[in-house]
Amino acid sequence: MEFEKIYNKKLNETLYKGRHKSGLMVYVLPKQGFSKSYASFAARVGSIDNEFIAPGDTEPTKIPDGVAHFLEHKMFEQPDGTNSFDSFSKTGASANAYTSFTTTAYIFSSTDRFYENLEILLDYVEKPHFTDENVAKEQGIIGQEIRMYDDDPNWRVFFNLLTALYEKHPVRNDIAGTVESIAKIDKDLLYKCYHSFYNPSNMILFTCGDVECDKVAQVVDKYVTNAPLGEIKRIFPNEPENVNKKLVEQKLSVANPLFMIGFKDNDLGKTGSEMMRKIIVTEILNRMLVGKSSKTYNSLYEKGLINDSFFFEYSCEADYAFAAMGGESTDPNAAKEEILEGIKKAELLEEDFLRCKKSLIGRFLRMFNSVEGLSNVFVSSIFQGMDMFEYLDICESVTLEEARLRKEYLFREENCAMSIVWPN
Amino acid sequence: MSIQSVEIKNGVKLHYLHTKKFKTNSLGVYFHRPMQKSEATINALLSNVIKRGCPLFPRTKELARQLEALYGSKVVSGVRKKGDSQVIYINFEFVNENYVLKSQPVMENILDLVKSMVFAQEGFLKEYVSQEKENLKQLIMAQMNDKRAYAAQRCVEIMCKQEPYGICELGFIDDVDGINEGDLFEHYKNVVLKSPVDIFITGDVDIFWVEQKIKEMLEYIEVKSVKYPETVIIKDIGEIKNVTETQNIAQGKLSLGFRTKTASWDEKYPALLIYNAVFGGGPFSKLFNNVREKLSLAYYASSRLDMFKGVMIVNSGIEVANFQKAYDEIMTQFKAMANGDITDEEMSAAVLSTVNNIRSMTDSAMVMEDYWLGRLITGTALDIDELISMLKRVTKQQVIEVAQNVDLDTVYFLKGV
Known part of the structure; x- marks a missing residue:
């Protein structure tokens, strides 16, 4: 794949940007002198995407609150019964993921063996493995995560503000959903969302640190093999201009x-x-x-x-x-x-x-x-x-x-x- | 990032961590005091009052304007607990002049502020002191808002009730009202400014010029004691303390306090770091894989070490009804460590991850200052590369020896009504 080089003189920084044949946009921001290198493999899907028409579908799909976040947790599960943390534990990388209103990102930082880690990252995010058992197990763990936020006053005061500002827009819902909404999640729903949103044309790979374009491109070629899908139509309710509650x-x-x-x-x-x-x-x-x-x-x-x-x-x-x-x-x-x-x-x-x-x-x-x-x-x-x-x-x-x-x-x-x- | 240190005068050291990788520079000043009930509160108050104003900018608003004009320079101040000592710090972070208009000398203006705010205060405004007294009380009380941190802190307080380490670094609400602006200034002038001080510069500056400026700045400062306060590592443990407290909360917080009896200057210290990693230091650890992944009891279950005090705290958020299950599982894993039930995979994951975490520290100016501050206080001038090579040599046998020496001291549970 070809990269375009963009240099900014004021910042003294260079960004390389390329489009992979799968539709994936790949970015490389080299940073000198840092110990850590970082990669983020991110899908444009977050807690607000709870109604959409998937590429190829004609009818909209409506999903319970908290699916994007649930999916983020479940991506770590591997088909051979292991967990992708196990793979990173063999390289020492620090791996994690986060879900925001609009984005789900799978990330790692490492001070060594960057391309090996990049292979692990792309490999596991490209390989979903959901079963009834592993979904049920996660309901317990995420249930405790939700309970933790229930006691967090900074979190509560913020999300309560969003419910005051917004009457209909899904930004008013907690990112992790509720104990009730996540009880409605099953493996079929996770696969549906995965196949709709985790397509290379709806994702980006951003790398930063001691990183070279050619080597990143080689790893992408090896692991990202899907063809681009059509557009995802996201459906948002008509939100009134006025605030919901004072x-x-x-x-x-x-x-x-x-x-x-x-x-x-x-x-x-x-x-x-x-x-x-x-x-x-x-x-x-x-x-x-x-x-x-x-x-x-x-x-x-x-x-x-x-x-x-x-x-x-x-x-x-x-x-x-x-x-x-x-x-x-x-x-x-x-x-x-x-x-x-x-x-x-x-x-x-x-x-x-x-x-x-x-x-x-x-x-x-x-x-x-x-x-x-x-x-x-x-x-x-x-x-x-x-x-x-x-x-x-x-x-x-x-x-x-x-x-x-x-x-x-x-x-x-x-x-x-x-x-x-x-x-x- | 290597460290260059120079003694400016008796009890005052300047340290330069040179790197070109950041777009900002950092200047931190750290005063060392022994942690004691009689002055914990006034030290905490002082750290908040000095950032309200100074002879150069007597009003907070004027000072804020100056910091904004210097490209949003940040001043952060406070107190930190380092073993049995209390460190009063103030840190300035400001852009490297190479990235902005050269016509405005940022560094020089910052040094003027450092001098005025840290070393040349001439008295404190009564109104500012009384406002900061109220804020300090609120800050002490607000510690209960973060339930996870609060449970861990209560565990330490209960565990180390008889030691300076058990004192909250923010001090005591009951001691706030008794302090007036005169006491505060007196304490600043005659106690804090006469205590050992470390000054760190991290980034890319003309260090010879800065050293000269700092020498001038400290011309009239005379440090009385040049020794850092000492920390005692407790090795005898009495009966296990069990404390349960209640708040109106949804999730229970379980904190277990352990004594490792190993200090950061001990030969066994690298093995202790690996021990903690295997036990609860990441997603490869025994606590994560058993308490969270296998039993689905918690979203977080982890352990962390305080290198200064040889204390290890396990934290977990659980359903109140699952207390016994979670406690039993944590203790099962704890005993497994001492029994030598550690796989080669766990060992290698712990070493790789600990090395990765330690090497990553060099990417943050604040973290590196704190690392070297800790090394100075404990008298172990070990740089990152030396520590990493020691970690790589740690054997499973050494980890088991550390494990057999760790004892449970305190079980703290914060539960809902």
Whole structure:
């Protein structure tokens, strides 16, 4: 296979990109001096993909919540009764997998024998083996994983916020599903999802570290033999623009109340550079409004309404997006009021805009310090059609005016919902 | 990544971990104090107050603006437990100037901040101290929010009740109110600034220039004691402690505390690392394969070592009703280790994985600083390559000898109502 070489002078980084005959997109990002090399074999399927028309089908398939995550667990099981961890234990690699709203990724990092590990990775993800027994066993393990998250207040406050923001969109469901929903999963369902989504044309292979294109290509040729399938049609319900509920509350065993405020972003459908621009503008704006140098942050902090746990973020996909912020608070309702008031009154000044932009540039550069972190960001951005090498240029070009417009559009009280976890 | 160390003055050492692989540099300052009830709280408070302001930027907001302008430089401060000692740290992470406009000297501005925030405070604002006192109380209480970490921490507290290691590094809620800004400044000036200190720089800088700047910065600092606080490894264990506590939670958390009686400066230390790996250090381990995969009792069941104290904690999240089953299975695997029931595959997987994990550490500036800090404190200047070659030579017999010396000390169970 042929690779295209893309060099970025500002970053002093090179990315190689190639399309395999199977439809698989293969990426190589060489990093000098690092001990670890990393590979991510990722399928574009996550917890939100619970209704779809598989290639070749005419009728939609609806599946219970938690299938993508269940499938991730079960991929490790091998036809000969072993577990792919057993294979990695012979090379010393550290292997794992994760499922997000939109992505399932099988990953390893290793300091030795990279191509051997890459063979193990591609081999096991290409070989599903589901039985009634191994599905039943996993229901016990994932059941405990769900119970663990039930006790995790940071997880709960976040997912409760999503149920407040969204009425229909499946982003409101827990990634692992529920004990009830995973009870409905059987091996046929897993095979159906596997064959629909784990096709090379719906996957990418991202490698990073002490890695060479030719050698990666050889391994891909050997293990990825499927032909590309047609398009998967993903079906999402029509989500209303309004928030589902203004407030969701829960009691848990915590010391202080935790809260999150979310702003539902209905400016959707963007991909690629346009999406990246929207993300960058919103991230700068977040810093200007509630970042550590903002008037609002300092006022809240000095009144004891927030503490060091306060954070903010912006999540953006093609068909859902939201800005969120929160942390511990002795009085979440007072904190919310003051945040909304502070945002409304905030004057957006050029000086603050430029400084927050610099801060964002620093965060972007810092990302290149970790082969794993870097690879995971690249994987999700590739699925969103974004080119991370454009980041610094787009960052340079965004203007204060865009931030002002964005503020008026996104940070409105009508778009806002809140989640609180109270001590029980 | 090799280490170059130089003594700036009595009790103050500068260490340079040179690498070009990162796009940022890191500067960390570490003060060493013995862990004791009388000052754990004030040390924790100090680490939070010094990042609120300094003579150069007296207001938090102004300091935050400066950090943002320096391309989002990050300052993280806090306290860490290292065996029976408490380390007060503050770490600055900032972009390497090669990646941004050269017109703005980032490193020089950061050094000015280090001087002002860490070594040249002139007093603390009353309002900041009282805000941070409230925050510290919240932080101490909020430890219960993370049930997995909380159960492990309670296990250590119960197990080491009579030792400094059993003290929570964040201190005690009841001791917070009694501290005022005067006490805090007095403690900073006369205790902390007179304690042994290590300064780490990781990345790619002009180290001769930095060394000069640091020498100037520390001109008036005089360290009284140059010795690191010592840690005692307990070898006599009385009766096994059994404690069950209740919270309103869904999943039970089982934590078992073991004493390995092996210190990081012992010859047997590499064998101890392999022992822990075979027992519960990864997906190839006995705990993962039996408690999780075979019996389907848990999502996580693992063991971890504290190299400073020779303590090993097993953690698992289980249904409350499965307590006995999970406990029995963990102890069955524990006994299997001592009986020498270790396969060649388990040995080789443990060695490969431990070597991989240790080599991976060199890819993080924070992790490497912490590694060398640990080596300095324990007086074992072993670099990564030396440790790896020792790990590769560990035999099954050595692991069994370590295993036979490990004892269960404490069984802690956090269960729902």
